[in-house]
Amino acid sequence: MGIVVVWIIYFILLLLSLIYAGVIVYHILKYRYDDLPREQAQYAGRALSIYLGLGGLTLLLSIVVALFMILF
Amino acid sequence: MDPQSNQPVNKEFLVYRRHPVNLLGPAAFTMLVVMLITIFVAIITTTDLLPMPDSLPYVILYVGVLVFLSISYFFMYWTFWYLDIWVVGEDKLIDSQLVTFFVHRRSELALRQVQDIRYTIPGTLATVFRFGDILIQSASKEGSFKLMSIKNPGDAVTKIGALVEAASKVKFQSSAAAMPIAPLGEKLVQEGLISPADLASALSEQAATGKRVGDILVERGLIKKSDLVTALSSQHRIPEIDISRYEIDKSAIKHISYEIAKKYTVVPVSHTNDGVLVAIAEPSELAMSEIRGTVSIPIDFVVADEDYIKEAIRGHYLPTDEGTYYSG
Numbered sequence: 001m002g003i004v005v006v007w008i009i010y011f012i013l014l015l016l017s018l019i020y021a022g023v024i025v026y027h028i029l030k031y032r033y034d035d036l037p038r039e040q041a042q043y044a045g046r047a048l049s050i051y052l053g054l055g056g057l058t059l060l061l062s063i064v065v066a067l068f069m070i071l072f
Numbered sequence: 073m074d075p076q077s078n079q080p081v082n083k084e085f086l087v088y089r090r091h092p093v094n095l096l097g098p099a100a101f102t103m104l105v106v107m108l109i110t111i112f113v114a115i116i117t118t119t120d121l122l123p124m125p126d127s128l129p130y131v132i133l134y135v136g137v138l139v140f141l142s143i144s145y146f147f148m149y150w151t152f153w154y155l156d157i158w159v160v161g162e163d164k165l166i167d168s169q170l171v172t173f174f175v176h177r178r179s180e181l182a183l184r185q186v187q188d189i190r191y192t193i194p195g196t197l198a199t200v201f202r203f204g205d206i207l208i209q210s211a212s213k214e215g216s217f218k219l220m221s222i223k224n225p226g227d228a229v230t231k232i233g234a235l236v237e238a239a240s241k242v243k244f245q246s247s248a249a250a251m252p253i254a255p256l257g258e259k260l261v262q263e264g265l266i267s268p269a270d271l272a273s274a275l276s277e278q279a280a281t282g283k284r285v286g287d288i289l290v291e292r293g294l295i296k297k298s299d300l301v302t303a304l305s306s307q308h309r310i311p312e313i314d315i316s317r318y319e320i321d322k323s324a325i326k327h328i329s330y331e332i333a334k335k336y337t338v339v340p341v342s343h344t345n346d347g348v349l350v351a352i353a354e355p356s357e358l359a360m361s362e363i364r365g366t367v368s369i370p371i372d373f374v375v376a377d378e379d380y381i382k383e384a385i386r387g388h389y390l391p392t393d394e395g396t397y398y399s400g
Contacts, residue, residue, distance in 0.1 A: 006130050013137050021144050023173055024151055031155050031176065035168040037087055044154055051147045055140045062136020066129035 014059075021055060085161040086231055090153060090221035091203035098149035105142045109135055158219045160232050163239050165208065167217055181217055183239035185210045185311045185374075187342060187349070189232055191225035208232070215317055257285050259307050266294050284354075297377055305375040308355045313374040315341060315351050315384055322388065324348050330389040332366050339384040344372055353378035 028048045032041040113135055116122050122131070155170040165181045186208055193204035204225035208217040222228050254262075257271040266274075266289060274288045281288075286300045295303075305312035324340040327348045333339055337353040347370030350363065355375055364371050 003130075010130070010133050010137070013134070017137050017141050017144065020141070020148075024144060024148050027155070027170060027173065028151055031170060035155055035157065035178070037085075037159075040087065040154075040157075047147075047150065047154070051143065055143050055147075058139045058143065059136050062132050062139075066133045066136075069129040069132070 021052075025052070085159055086228075086235075088158045088160070088219055088222050088228060089156060091201055091223050092153075093197065093201045093203065094221055095146075095149060095153055098146050102142045102146040106139055109138055109142075158217075160235055162235065165217060165232075179217075181208070181210050182311065183236045185313070186236045187344075189229050189236070191222075191229050193225065206232070254307060256303055256307050259303050260289070260295060260299070263303065263306075265299055265303070270294050297379070301375055301377050304355060308375070310352075310355050311374045313341065313351055313376050315339070315376045315380045320384055320388060325388050327367055327369065328363070329366070330385075332363060333385050333389060336363055337378055337381050337385075338363060339376075339381050339388065341374070341384075344370070346370055347372060349374060351376035351381055351384075353381050 025048060028044055032044040036044060113131070116131065117128065122128060152170055155168070157168055159166045159168070160183075163183055165183060165186075166178065167181075168178045169176070171177050188209040189206065190209075191204045191206045193199055198204055198221070201223075203221045203223050206219040206222050206225050206229060208219070210216060219228070257266075257275065260266045261268055261271055270289070270292075271285075274285050274292070274294075277283065277288050278285050286295075286304070289295045290297055290300055301312050304310075318341060320339070321342040324343050328338060328340050328350060336359045338350050338359075340348050340350050342349045348367075349372050352360065352363075352373050352375060355373055360371075360373055
């Protein structure tokens with residue numbers, strides 16, 4: 001029972017984090033070419049890639065390590 | 073190009089945003105949180121502090137989400153910072169800002185309406201990192217624009233001032249010169265504010281009553297007064313001004329006599345570099361030429377709502393037995 005609650009809370013937290021990230025990504029994608037000069041819009045795109053790469057890697061790494069420890 | 077610099081993106085416009093020092097707070101907070109999480113994980117993996125030894129994988133899962141949230145927190149601030157820009161082009165200034173999530177604001181200011189540019193360096197941090205706030209006072213409905221935390225504000229003011237001067241020269245060269253002035257009614261039809269039938273009807277009434285077409289259309293509720301002022305501004309290629317929101321420079325009043333102000337429905341609103349800026353309700357070439365003939369300094373005109381000009385005349389000129397004088 002305890003482990004189930006831990007997993008439920010984890011997935012809720014993960015979902016909220018992903019929604020938060022989605023909102024940020026949405027604003028960058030929506031406004032970068034409307035508001036920014038082309039070069040700066042491209043820079044914003046690169047910054048977004050770094051954010052998604054770094055954030056995604058952090059999440060993925062934590063999940064892989066945790067699952068590895070649980071399963072093996 | 074370094075996107076965080078204040079260099080021109082190309083020859084036509086300048087881009088300004090707040091100094092990157094504004095990101096120091098969120099960056100420090102993010103680093104602190106990540107550092108504390110790292111220390112926490114290091115402690116629990118090297119000691120027996122965990123209440124349940126099997127719970128370590130779950131701690132790692134939660135840590136992953138927390139670090140992701142910390143990175144997102146910083147990137148959110150970066151997004152707000154990066155999307156808050158001021159672009160100064162050849163003829164206008166655009167203020168674009170993501171105020172909060174899902175709230176975006178964009179306003180524009182014609183450079184020819186800029187009246188004053190000044191900057192302040194607010195405090196020690198600003199002095200050390202060489203940034204300041206630039207205040208651009210305009211004669212537009214938007215009032216003033218504030219460019220916050222701009223790197224090298226003195227340099228920015230010089231560059232913006234040069235663009236303003238260039239835009240003003242273009243405006244004043246073209247305003248009174250050769251280009252033909254289209255009739256007001258045609259302008260309003262072209263801009264889709266009234267139909268040709270509305271114009272024909274108003275012209276008939278004008279022929280019968282002698283009233284001005286613009287006034288007839290306003291009386292009939294076909295256009296608003298602000299539309300009329302904008303159309304007059306466009307027709308005569310003269311900037312418009314909302315003097316109901318403008319603080320009139322009392323020392324400028326003395327340049328135009330009460331009689332002239334009343335006769336042509338004009339009021340001086342401020343000083344320019346070498347002359348005076350005068351708001352006029354009906355900017356005909358004849359009227360402007362006659363007004364210029366009554367003073368010894370250069371006059372720049374702006375179009376304003378007739379009612380507000382009359383109110384300003386009543387408020388700033390005080391008739392006396394000997395004649396008139398200006399207040400203040």
